[in-house]
Amino acid sequence: MTGSWRSSISNISFDDPSLTSFALPEIHKQLQIINDYFRHVYGHPGSAFLSEVSVTKRCLNGTISEVLLLAICALTATVLRYPRYYPAQSTCWIQKAEDLLWAGVESPTVPKTQALLLAVLCRVEMGNVKRGYMLLSLASQSASALRLHYERLDLDHHSQEVRRRLTWSIMLIDTYFSVGLPEAGTCPPTTFTSKCHAPRRISMEVALPVFPQPP
Numbered sequence: 001m002t003g004s005w006r007s008s009i010s011n012i013s014f015d016d017p018s019l020t021s022f023a024l025p026e027i028h029k030q031l032q033i034i035n036d037y038f039r040h041v042y043g044h045p046g047s048a049f050l051s052e053v054s055v056t057k058r059c060l061n062g063t064i065s066e067v068l069l070l071a072i073c074a075l076t077a078t079v080l081r082y083p084r085y086y087p088a089q090s091t092c093w094i095q096k097a098e099d100l101l102w103a104g105v106e107s108p109t110v111p112k113t114q115a116l117l118l119a120v121l122c123r124v125e126m127g128n129v130k131r132g133y134m135l136l137s138l139a140s141q142s143a144s145a146l147r148l149h150y151e152r153l154d155l156d157h158h159s160q161e162v163r164r165r166l167t168w169s170i171m172l173i174d175t176y177f178s179v180g181l182p183e184a185g186t187c188p189p190t191t192f193t194s195k196c197h198a199p200r201r202i203s204m205e206v207a208l209p210v211f212p213q214p215p
Helices: 003-007 027-041 052-061 066-080 088-103 110-125 129-145 157-178
Strands: none
Touching: 027 052, 027 066, 052 066, 066 088, 066 110, 088 110, 110 129, 110 157, 129 157
């Protein structure tokens, strides 16, 4: 990642006892990390599937999924190379996130699948591409179990967009891993009937970049 990104990271004080454990930092530091995620990481290919408004609000009121928060913090700390959070603490966070995901592997949810995809990106950023590839397989299976590849017209527009963006992000990252070879992919394009997400601004109240549709 470029030095300019790292130089513009929020001014976080890293004097924190949680650095020696799996625990996340205090909430105001969590919010700073979330802010940095949407400022610096969100625009990367395959990362634009979260709602800044929703994630921030849930972090503030304590209702955000623990595994999703761990994955966001781990990926952000890894990409931006926070001086004291990377590599030791970010590795602890992503490992705890994976442990929680495996513990509940039989009951997939949208937040868990989002966390899985962030874990894929985090492991790749850490240089463990093989682990990222295997986690992507699990993310693809979770999406299939949740039937994210089908349109749900009974849901509100926000929920539909969440599902679409997650689906297409999985597809996009799978394309990178498989280098366009269908036999190397984890989610064949023919299984996805969901429309591509809205091109610019959606009801999540945040502008999102456009993903190209797979060929």
